[in-house]
Amino acid sequence: MRVPQHLVDRRREELRSLIRRDGFLPVAEICRRLGVSEATARRDLVAVEANGHITRTYGGALADYNSAFASLDERSGRARPAKARIAEKAVAQIPRSGTIFLDAGTTIQAVARALTHRRDLTHLVVATNSLAAASVLAGAAGVELHVVGGMFLNRQAALMGTRAVRALEDWSFDAAFLSGEGMDDAGVSNSHESIAEFQRAVLHQTDNIYFCLDASKLGRSTPHRVAPWKQLTALVTDALPKQLTTHGIELSSRKHLRA
């Protein structure tokens, strides 16, 4: 009765995608669709659940709500502790009330998650174009959550484009927390034009600009420049000041750096 391993793997991949597509899949349905017994269906469920983004429930399995945005799960990846430290520092800059903007990206998603741990928020208005950040902040105490509309970009799980830029005109932010893919002597940069353009639009509406980048972005130059150093209120990073200077990044003021 044994079946080749690669067929098992393929069947489980199919099971995962079936669950993702249907949202919920009863065990009986799995048996029918995959042509296996209940026992095997359950065993497959255990295996698929262990790989993440699927939750077993009584009677079947459920796709996690965020599974559509799984590509941007900030809890995975090597830079996780670094991101958590950065998020900690960034959240410390957020007042109890006011209006802030949260960008897309895994680092900022970590900021959003850290923000939910704050128990002292009175009435903080948070706007974001990141659906991942939004799903993290949904229902957070003391937070009035707004989503800046726009075209959905699958890769970032974020909303961008001309409609997003136009929607920003309505806003005025006390602070914005942005991510970048590179920082060098010239400032912060990103690899996609649409992202850079959107971020520049955010800068126009914002008093205090915090860029959050982990040390791996050090000295890296990506095509689309977003902001020069002077424009930043602070750079939030886990890199040491010495590392920054050796990479040719000038530190005009101690205030600009929260490492």
Place this chain on the structure above:
Amino acid sequence: MRVPQHLVDRRREELRSLIRRDGFLPVAEICRRLGVSEATARRDLVAVEANGHITRTYGGALADYNSAFASLDERSGRARPAKARIAEKAVAQIPRSGTIFLDAGTTIQAVARALTHRRDLTHLVVATNSLAAASVLAGAAGVELHVVGGMFLNRQAALMGTRAVRALEDWSFDAAFLSGEGMDDAGVSNSHESIAEFQRAVLHQTDNIYFCLDASKLGRSTPHRVAPWKQLTALVTDALPKQLTTHGIELSSRKHLRA
């Protein structure tokens, strides 16, 4: 053993708020928290569910539109096959390309899910204010997904408010698929002012208006009227025409009804 009526009512109100707060409440937990037997807990659940916005599931009860359980909510209860049938009919009205709007609500979420089963879409622009629908449609083949920004309402997992209404001004839809909580002789209605207001704004930008309601909404009147029958292109429902007329709902044209 009988308990005063006002105490029963108060206990059920508390139960409702407990469910709303926790999103999901197992029966055992209800017994513990309210100090009643399982039998009473179930009876209370039946009563609370009848009053709306709560859905019983195997093992407990679920607050409607809870984002964390969006998928589970959609498939839960005996209304699932009805919703699936409605979704099937609604999706049949959607062309291969064009621009459509999808509302919030579990019925429309089912429409979104059914839409992902369509394999013939060439370039369909879908705008929505529902994050649940967005997460379903994220990455769907042939779909350009847009999210209409606004204030996030936790209960609906949707975006509403003045910013959402204003964002609609940019749009022109070939068709819109909307949900309602009641339909009677006067037309379709909803129980929340913000929802009704938003839906009215959608109507202004839309050529063909499809309201999707299951038969349980029949003859039910909720406070905020959204649209009279004349304004609809079609009502998509699983109720029989005879049922509609006996509930005092006029059928001006066969074309208006896809049951």
Place this chain on the structure above:
DNA sequence: CGTTATATGATTGAGGTCAATCATATCTTT
């Protein structure tokens, strides 16, 4: 105050899910 209505808890049985066990076929490894 007496009668009626009903909210409650206990019990029962039906229906369903699930983990554990076991024999078996067959893939995998040596």
Place this chain on the structure above:
DNA sequence: AAAGATATGATTGACCTCAATCATATAACG
């Protein structure tokens, strides 16, 4: 080619949820 490993399906019993039923205490009502 032989031995070992393992994926599978059938079976079993435990466990849980739930609706229905019943007796009872007590609120509600005339």
